[in-house]
Amino acid sequence: MTGQAQEYDFFPAQVVRTRRLGPTMLRVTFGGEALHGFASGGRDQSFSLFLPHPGQEAPLLPHQEGEGWFRAWRAVPEQERAVMRSYTVRAQRSSPPEVEVDFALHGTDPADHAPAGPAARWAADAEPGARVVLLGPAVADNRSVGFRPPADADFVLLAADETALPAVGGILDWLPAGTRALVWIEVPDAADVQELTGAGEVDVTWLIREPGSPSGLLTALREAELPAGAPYAWLAGESGTVKELRRHLVRERGVDKRAVSFTGYWRRGASEDRLRAEAYGEPA
Known part of the structure; x- marks a missing residue:
């Protein structure tokens, strides 16, 4: 083909x-x-x-x-x-x-x-x-690789739900030795927690989402103490949550919006077929 x-x-x-x-x-x-x-x-x-x-x-x-x-x-x-x-x-x-x-x-x-x-x-x-x-x-x-930190980033910040967990694993596997990474991952069950390794200096925080409860990623990020310096942030998961995370980093933390990569892997109430059709400008 x-x-x-x-x-x-x-x-x-x-x-x-x-x-x-x-x-x-x-x-x-x-x-x-x-x-x-x-x-x-x-x-x-x-x-x-x-x-x-x-x-x-x-x-x-x-x-x-x-x-x-x-x-x-x-x-x-x-x-x-x-x-x-x-x-x-x-x-x-x-x-x-x-x-x-x-x-x-x-x-x-x-x-x-x-x-x-x-x-x-x-x-x-x-x-x-x-x-x-x-x-x-x-x-x-x-073009389908979105994680592209600038050379002058002081540390990497990752926040994701379980749909983006494989991407987080791939990113951590790729990080050069010595790169500092702060990671928040939300999953629906404690048994979904995985051992993630890599050459970077990685600090992973796992969040367990209660059934029927909203995402806890925004609260966790708001309460986090971030190190000094300029981060490169990568955010992925439910579209609405990802937008809130980006808004927090840019408006409340003062992070340069050009240093924030964010992707909605899914959207509450919308199928991927519908999202694809919207992206290509076709009726769902």
Whole structure:
């Protein structure tokens, strides 16, 4: 399958193995010879993952090259076209070629209050050999890497919920030795806490969100004592929460807004299909 542009390409792959990381998170390892060309830039490298519907052997994608692939995909009936979701590369290996992705399994437990989305349902049932397609980077220096601290930053500040936990892990793996990083991560269950390591000098604070309660990230950040100097902040998670975090840093802490990278990984009350359609200027 040919690529969207030189910067990105489509990579057929299949599930190699899965591993449960906690009540909320599942790690899926994808493999396949095509992944030799998948050039992750590390850090918070994002890509699009195409999944089949139940009963399909492989995700259905139109044979469309270049920038028109999204409109061609949208033209396929919704119940037939591949399910498309955005994910972050948690890790990559070259021999054999593998890409690891962590899925948040919201809604897959019968005790959950909200139903699972199609990607969470797929991941919960994924078995070795299941076929997928990745639309990702063909060059390591690509637009889908958002974590880009300036050389003069005195320290790094990260704040995220569980949907951005894989990106936080990738960032900490990438940080150069000696880099100071203050990290706040909110998860829905204490058993979702992971051991995060790296070459940097990292201080991680885990927050456990009570069921039905609002995010505690803003309160935790407001109460935190930050070191002197100029930070580079990276914020990711629910869109509304991320905007509040950025507003706090810029307006209340006086952080240069150019030194704050913020991304809404999801928005309360909106599906990713709707967010994609809005981004491409199409009706939901």
